[in-house]
Amino acid sequence: MTGRLRKDLPIGLLLATITFVAYYGVLHAGFNNYDDSQYLTENPAIKAGLTAESVEWAFTTGYAGNWHPLTWLSHMLDWQLFGAQAGPHHLISLLFHIANSVLLFVLLRSMTGALWRSAIVAAIFAWHPVHVESVAWVAERKDVLSTFFWLLTLLAYVAYARRGGWLRYCLVVVCFVLGLMSKPMVVTLPLILFLMDFWPLERIKIGTFWKTMSSSGSTSGNWYPAEWKRLVLEKLPLLILAGISSWITLEVQVGGGAVSLTNLTLSDRIQNALVSYVRYLGKLFWPRKLAVFYPYHYGWSFWQVGAAALLIASLLLLAIYKMRRSPFLITGWLWYLIAMVPVIGLIQVGEQSIADRYTYIPSIGLFVAVVWGVLELFSSLPLRNWILGTGTSLLLSACVVCTIIQVSYWKTSETLFSHALEATKDNVVAEYNLGQALSTAGKMDAAVPHYREALRIQPNHARAQNNLGLALYMAGKAEEATHHYSEALKIDPNAEEFHFNYGLALASLGRVDEAIEQHSECARLMPEHAENHFTLASLLVRKQQFEPAVLEYSETIKYKPEHVGAHLGLALVLNQLGRIPIAVEQYEETLRLSPNVVIALNNLAWIYSTHPDQSVRNGGRAVELARHACELTENQQPVLLGTLGAALAEAGQFKQAVEAAKKAQAMAEAAKMPDIAEKNAKLEKLYVSEKPFREEMALLSNSQEAANH
Template sequence: MRLSTLLCLVMLVVTLALFSRTAGFDFINFDDPGYVTANSVVKGGLHGGSVAWALQSSEMSNWHPLTWLSHMTDVQLFGLKPAGHHLTSVVLHTVSAFLLFLLLVRLTAMPWRSLVVAGLFALHPMHVESVAWVAERKDVLSGLFWHLTLLMYVAYVHKPKPWRYLATMGCFVLGLMAKPMLVTLPVVLLLLDWWPLNRFRRDQAETAPAPRTARHLFLEKVPFFLISLLSSAATIFVQQHGGAVQSLEKVQFGLRLANVFIAYVRYLIGMFWPHDMAILYPFPTEIILWQLAGSILVLIAISAAVFFFRRRFPYLATGWLWFVVTLLPVIGLIQVGGQSHADRYTYLPYTGLSIIAVWGVSELCSSLSFKEKALAALSVLTLAVCAVMTWQQLGFWRNNITLYRHTLAVTSNNYLILNNYGIALNQEYGDADGALAAYQEALRIWPNSALTRNNLGTMYLAKGRYAEALEQFREASRLDPGEPMVMVNAGRALAKAGRLNEAAEQFAAALRQDPAAADAHLQLAILLIKSGRSSEARPHYEAVQKLEPSSARGPLTIAVELAAAGMVGEADGYFRQAMTIEPNSLDVNFNLGVFLAKQNRLDEAAHCFYRVLQQKPDSDLAKNWLKRIGR
């Protein structure tokens, strides 16, 4: 036991060292803005108002207050420097691996097998997405409480006390407040009652900590099932109202059902042959019949074998059902998002397959005279391969460009990622032509994408091709009626074309659709200021400040627009306001630097660009501007 504990510590150190590579990685523009970098409440850190917001917010189409509080704590400690946010996830993942080791040792009294399962959890390359993606903090945080809940449950089973039962339930609730995927945990508690706790088996009462009738065991879990039911109902409600759930018109039920079987088999393959991993696998537009038939046969065969051997090898039933059941909330019957499956969904389910693999291989090798050496060598080799593959997969998560280029290389028809790739090319590299090409390719793949139409319109708008921009915005509005952002962008195009009254009508329409649309308030304020109606603009500007009290986006956007219109004096004042609110913001410092450079205030401009490079040393845009001003 001492040696296994020491090796567990070695495994944890390796995990920390391996994933600490993410400290040098950027945020990405896929969900990270919504969770951290562009979320005005989260960017304000921890305070009474933000805590209250976290407890009631349904933003990002989920109710997960503990996740919001976690992100706010990171901002409070590290600001918007990505290193701290990444390392928090690494620490949570490492602690979770340790808790899994303790859990399996308490359950089975088999430290060596427990160590290998924990090692697979810690080092499997399919778990890179959950750890390296800041927006997936909910995965590692809920995983921590998942393992704590199971540990508390085992403590309760061995020494039943009311406070242990309540502590188990408390950890479960906290886990659901981090990610509602934990709704299947009550079923896993029953699976553990079957094996290894043996609470269903009266004939083995001497080995069971607390043998009970099946009826008692089910009644014992009723409060947990009720909590899961409430969490599921709340999640479905929030996701439907947030627009995350795809309607049957968009994704037919037959296609969803067929994809369920194929996705399960893909997850199975990914456990033993992780390859071509990507941040998003597009949902198929059609199902290949032989793949569906083969997947159904594979799942039926495995399930039949598990049922046949359920008494002789009870770990098969626990492991297989752990895998199948924990995937149910995200398997796609209720389609959320545009993915057919996702690496992050394996974070907890793969423990079931790991138990089957480790216990199964140990059973197969039980008759070998050199069993211990063979298993030790195989375990070390497997974990080493996992570590190497994880290191390689981590490299793709360095920044937007490396991540999206890899994803586009290993997937096809991925119009959603082409959209994010275009945004990254434009914003980070100033490659407007590359962004335009990415959007056009995305539109070729899926012409009915309002998102792509909107993005393409913004590129035409930036290039001064106002008529083409308006055409794209009108088409986006037809595809997604009532979307405030499309209305705002159409208003921006009309304003640039000099059609100010029509622009104002678009901004007003967006505000009727959503009175809290900060972008509509902001653009209307800009329009009124440029028209010399500053007094009318003030209520809209104040609305932006109220909606985004900790964000410099409002004054910065107005400053940039005023500077472009030649209203230098007014722009300078708004730039100063932006600096007061977010003195360390990359956007504020870069745009202020450009403004100052154009006013020939070179020393001040250089200072701004150097501040950008302090936080982002590889910023080509800042380096290029320093060259332009001779610094």
């Protein structure tokens, strides 16, 4: 083991260990209801695992306004290995973050030779609480994955810059492409390579430029020396790849959520971008009130925009002024400014003004500039090592503690968005998602005020109207719920879910005709909604519209073949319409799917016992079904005992049939069910004469009695 490795290895291991401890809480966090559902838990392509179809989907989809096939593949592999267990998904993201922290240390150490400065930058990157979002949010796997390849690209580039060779250059290109396929934010990397050429690689000599300047200020000779041309040409393939990735990203984002210029003017975007640069600085230097979502702020004041622009320009001028003596300042500051460009809001996607996750790569440049700058600033002070050592220890300890606290907020959607509401104001996303989390947990009364607050902030929030209606409906306030469903449909009349929920509420109020209208519209908008077809069929049965009900039950089965209720409902309706052979098939399918459905057992046993067509009757099967139904109800249902008597008679077991009829009669009399008692008295006489019962259409009344008891 070399002397350098003996120094570096313990630092790398310590960095990895403390990072794991700081983020340990993510292993006990669940999936959240903000993007995790869209990206993973409700995404059929991801849940299918790694298949030929899902891999093709990953490379061809612009789903969720993104093209990042490698990220999709990583989620697919996780789902195939771990399924719906959230802990392992979080672990993989954490391992990537640990790897990124160690790679950053290795990169800086290899480029600069500075041991402790490299270690401090890597530690701040690893333990800074603003980076918790990128690690603890499974849907943000693209952050840690793309940064992994970003750092590998830089390491490969360092090797190429020092030793040359096409193989090393090809490795740079491959790592860069993998980064682009993880998250298109990597497009700025070729420009970062130019910065690295200046410092710390020193492939661009600042003196070379100044020597081409004449004393009068004009250029003399060739303004771009040959070495500059070579540096530009070697970046050209990377710039072309970045351009292609940017074009793909713009295409999918326009179709998947990029806010158009009709909503935000270019002036609005530039103003927000300038202020956002400074807001990110604030989060990095004083990470308080961190939230999963920061609402977009419209109309920054002139002094806020002006102050932000002045600060950015001043820091840039300072870095340029110190460029000869402290080249790390210009490299670090421009790294921050350039790497942030894709997410600074010039092309606005989503409703957020800023996002903690967007600092993951840009912050590296800032950390480098600050750490190198502070150490240089204190270089001539007495007790320098003691001051810097104590200050660094306190800073890193504070980062670890703050990260542990920040991680705890990501345990559930409820804790995540409750904290977001504490950290921000007028946050419609946090109000809505907290309401959704509370609703999912069955806390309807607690969810209602958050949906109302979301609507106060954004009155045209259709989903908040719908979810408020659903929460009220579940809380037993169906009448009030219908108002909110109606309002939701005014905003978005083509949302099939709203029609479905509205129909349920109307049906519960006895407004069946209106409910049928809503479910019919839902079926038109989303023909594959199986549960809607089933609900519509049930409502049609209530209106005695049996033929349309048959069609709706059939549609339910078409889209959800294992739907027990649909098979049973179809069997009952077919029986009512006299289509007994087909009804028998549906009863049998019901019992195949769910063997303990009592009404199916009873009705099928009755058909097999009493049908006038000998080819339909089956005494042995009837006895089996009827006995099972009686066992399930502990022989306490007179209707079922009566069916057992009919089955025994069909099987030629008249003595037992008589006993069953007597029991049914006595039990019905005790339960004050005179019709059932009278019917079984007649059946008893028939069985005494050793004659089975035959009935053309006896099943419907019998099944109704079974259903009611």
